[in-house]
Amino acid sequence: MQNILINLNTISKIKAYDKIYIDNEDFISIENDNIFQGVVRFFYNISRTKNVKNLNNFYMRVFDHVSILINKISHNKYHNIKNNDYLKQEDVKINKNMKNNKNNNNILDNNILDKNDIIYNNDYNNLNTANTINNIYNEYIDDKNNLIKLKNYLRASVVGLDNLKLTYSSDILTNSKIDIIINLIETYNNKIDNLLNIV
8 A cells, every 4th residue: 555655646746748667666756857868768668658558557556456445445344333232323433623633734644534533432341342343443444544545645646647648748649548547536536435425
């Protein structure tokens, strides 16, 4: 997950006429527009076609990761037990002051929940049951936070992709491939929004 966020963050910083390079470890780096750019790319056999293909493959892995998280959250056991006698809906509350207490300097991490924001009000009859519920709920919070992060970083990466289209403005095929990635980002972010409105 960390490598995905690093690459999405890098993509978000692409400026017009910058180019990208994806290394053997799948990390994306930006090559700023300068007179030596063409020579370096020729020397290291860095082609536009190869990079756009690698970029597409990277986003497909991101979308796979999003799908896995969506599936986990929608099938998390928490949903099966939250209406159970062990855990009434009012037993778990989100601290209403959490947004005021959080550092909002980083827009990408806004709306992330913290396990410490959860207040347990009920005395459970069975400590093992309470621990199980707690573990399930913690997993649910982790997955939900990761999904929110991915959504925010995906949205931010669209700015870099739009700038990459300017770099290749004369190449209709490359621009079309980037457009497809941008459309898929919108589709997956809508899926995330739909899920988060339910859970």
